[in-house]
Amino acid sequence: xxxxxRVATEPPHTLHLTLNVTIEESVxxxxxxxxMLMITRESPPTVLGSALVRQxxxxxxxxxxxxxxxxxxx
Numbered sequence: 001x002x003x004x005x006r007v008a009t010e011p012p013h014t015l016h017l018t019l020n021v022t023i024e025e026s027v028x029x030x031x032x033x034x035x036m037l038m039i040t041r042e043s044p045p046t047v048l049g050s051a052l053v054r055q056x057x058x059x060x061x062x063x064x065x066x067x068x069x070x071x072x073x074x
Contacts, residue, residue, distance in 0.1 A: 010048055015039050018053075029058050029067060035074065050074040 017037040024031045032055045039045040051071050058067040 010038060011040060013041050014048060015041060015045075029056050031056050036071070 015038070017039065019035045019037055021032065021034045024033070034053045036051045036053050038048040038050070040048065050073075052074050054070045054072075055066050056068045057064050059065075
């Protein structure tokens with residue numbers, strides 16, 4: 001809930017950067033893990049927060065789709 005509150009109250013034009021992406025391919029529905037870094041566009045940028053993001057993806061007839069997403073404050 002802490003991350004949801006931070007995202008809801010973040011300043012306009014905040015950048016969300018996705019870092020350190022890894023893909024676990026050994027299961028039928030692979031998981032994609034990454035780090036999200038929220039920063040301002042100011043110079044120099046200010047870090048507003050970070051989170052660990054885990055998404056489970058599923059192949060469909062239309063291509064890969066996100067089946068679930070979990071975001072946990074880091």
